[in-house]
Amino acid sequence: MRGLMQDRPLDVAAVMRRVEQFGHKKIVTATAAGEVTATWREVVSRARLLAAALGDLGVPHQARVGAFGWNSQRYVELYLAVPSSGRVLHTLNHRLFADEITHIVNDAADDVLFVDRSLLPRVWPLVDGFGSVRRIVVMDDGATGEIPADPRIVDYEELLAGVGEPARPVTPDENEAACLCYTSGTTGNPKGVLYSHRSIVLHALLLLGADAFAISERDVVMPIVPMFHVNAWGLPYAAMLAGSDLVLPGPAMSPEALLERMARHRVTFSAGVPAIWRGIQPLLGEADVSSLRMVVSGGSALPDALSRAWQEATGIPLTSSWGMTETSPLVACGRLSSVHDDLDPDARRVKLGLPGPSLPLTELRIVDDDGNPVAHDGETPGELQVSGPTIASGYFGGDPGTDKFTEDGWLRTGDVATIDEYGYLRIVDRTKDLVKSGGEWISSVALENEIMAHPDVAEAAVIGVVDDKWGERPLACVVPVAGRTVDDQGIRRHLEGRVASWWIPERFWITDEIPKTATGKFSKVALRKLAAAQGMSAP
């Protein structure tokens, strides 16, 4: 017997109707030509034209519309127009290597591409390798490079200007595909995660929750995490449901530009990877960011030293979060529960610096090597597995990645984690990044954090290398703070008492830079190659 409730899909068209209610609220975009401000009313109106333009371009139902862009108003228009008209928005990372980009565009069989003018020099040389792409729409962001004279190219604004009637949104089954984002491929081939309308809307609703990001109408949200990266962690859609203002940094990603914009627009909420917060932190005294209520760090572990520096400068520590492309992405974020009322400010910051309990609708379990659940005692590690309506069930495209899912349909994250009695998640390490020394596990993440707590260390990455006696030993790659020096001895002394003595590495590389992936994470793959070149092979 069905309940007698209205059959209304959770879809992007409903999100678009929602944000019209906040038509007076604003989206600010930084462009090479200066800041552009629009109201949500204008953005929705343009999105309806864009939806019609996709019809004019002959983009079929459910075809993939690729996008290369910085965070901008036009990207928001794509977020609205593409899914609400029944197509699939494929967000693309222009920082990937050329052959990765080509592989992904072809694997997704993108029908048309939208490209920021400033990114055209990156994308255009690859276009002839994109088998399925018929047209390229250039979004002129004030960059001055030449636009090739090619019949496939059309200007975004000219496209919109040519539309007769705005499109009526399509009402899909809410389980239809809405957006596509490939994993960063640190653990194999990039694989396509295909979000449904339902998962997009549910995830955005979850971000409004008081114990999640608590996004509200009063917020001025500045997503520094790219809109091509898991939908900027869902923030644009959450801002639409809430009616928040959005501030979008465009290509102006220098710490100085980000901080200045944050201060000028009285930003209340921002989110990005630790490297962003590390870059801004030394400048915090130079701007008034007292409007900030929550600053979320995600994508990799948050070093407590960085959060402490933010707390000292702004009064608020950073808030950790955890998720993956496969999880929409937010699964858990740092928060203080009623059991933490007696903690002092330092302990509260440390608590916020770890992911908290999972969001509603999202379930976690940790299992041993045989797949049996292990205790939620905050100490016993196991592989983290995730279930819920915002979690992937498989992959789109050539690589089905079936080994990433359990028989009962849970996602195997590849992360090793503990969960405590209050449901607090703590990521110990990526499964393959644990260092097994003398039969015992060393957490490379924990060791990196302790090394980065050294006042003269800017960055540290740890990998395991083969060792005759212990099987494997940690090797630490360390970047000093600019203008400072560090040596092996000093770091070893610093680590004594902070970690078990047998965790302390024998070998350090003091270097100027740690190789990073296209998404800004430490590339352990590249580090292992460098180590191998010096005769230290990974196990």
Next chain:
Amino acid sequence: MRGLMQDRPLDVAAVMRRVEQFGHKKIVTATAAGEVTATWREVVSRARLLAAALGDLGVPHQARVGAFGWNSQRYVELYLAVPSSGRVLHTLNHRLFADEITHIVNDAADDVLFVDRSLLPRVWPLVDGFGSVRRIVVMDDGATGEIPADPRIVDYEELLAGVGEPARPVTPDENEAACLCYTSGTTGNPKGVLYSHRSIVLHALLLLGADAFAISERDVVMPIVPMFHVNAWGLPYAAMLAGSDLVLPGPAMSPEALLERMARHRVTFSAGVPAIWRGIQPLLGEADVSSLRMVVSGGSALPDALSRAWQEATGIPLTSSWGMTETSPLVACGRLSSVHDDLDPDARRVKLGLPGPSLPLTELRIVDDDGNPVAHDGETPGELQVSGPTIASGYFGGDPGTDKFTEDGWLRTGDVATIDEYGYLRIVDRTKDLVKSGGEWISSVALENEIMAHPDVAEAAVIGVVDDKWGERPLACVVPVAGRTVDDQGIRRHLEGRVASWWIPERFWITDEIPKTATGKFSKVALRKLAAAQGMSAP
């Protein structure tokens, strides 16, 4: 093309798994025998036994399980066990008239009934008129009345004690029925609203939103609104998703008992009808309720004078809300948007005292008599219609009420409202409660509020009565504050300048009590009968 996301239903079983994560949090119930405290872990464990017991009782899949009870832990167990085991929880209002109760139980064809021992004297005399009811489970709340010796009666705790194995939850289609609640029947026959698992879970998620009730793990939630009344406005399910503590007043509904409990358990969030807040207000100086962060008033219009008295006594004004049995119920609640930053405290309180913009996923429109949309200018009234996945599409049982829905499936609320440019809803009146005088509408709600702003007036209700000259004129029924007196002249002087002069009634009834419906609202039906008995007929 379907998105590749996990197929996980939004169902009560998922809510039950969710609250297990907060197993250490508490539910406190006031009973005649004193307070009972349990953890969520215990409640879920008992709910799993209860689910099995329903099987032992032979309750079929999707059969209705009726419940007569005060807000209590056992009622929470019913909220979990009944829907998660595939049955439908039918919440029943013991304050209805006997023939209404009998009609509703029979219309729903309840298979078994759960009844608080203290309510047995009310329910038992009616049982032989309940055609479908096979068994009566008595929930012993410490009341001392005799329990009839009847083979149909079984004790709740004995039932649980007799269970061998806890039940495994059923995984339903999320659109299956979960709960049933009849309308209060102020506008005709009571009609059954049949909530689905999906609507229950979505509504609970919406209550967690920062701009809705912002229910969080840190909250101590005290629903004073009955659990038989639209699922206590969804608060128990929201508390389960958030992991809040619950404080349940049981039958101890006196203002003194409510206030004492609120203070003792450091309640942070409470919700009830204006009559509850009016009862507690004079006592506010006698207890420390500084823990309160939000006090929600709903069910009828919130008089500003009452909210001001709360603001003066506690520092926080009351927050208005609007909804109906058909809307799960929350559609909108008072809140301050960024456009209200410059308002002074009085103006902010007035704003919070009106429903705000609709919740996400919930859409409003106002239409004229021909069904055409009217402007959202905050002035033009129209009939309020509502759409969304938490809004009814029809009724269960004998009365289909098809005239309550538009051709495109929106709910016709029967309320007349305005909506302003920021989406703020303002209820002008029930369609049938408007007074049409000389061709112009007088809002009985607005007039009541202005009369109740008089310091010596406790309650006021306005109806229209036939008038030879004007067609219709308002008649005001007024209850003075205890120990005070008011007269027609004084109220007329008070109204001058507050409302248009032609709104001011010629006739007042000064009385000790205004007749109320079973749900505590002014019964305009009963008032009209009283007026007719005195020769003043309703139009």
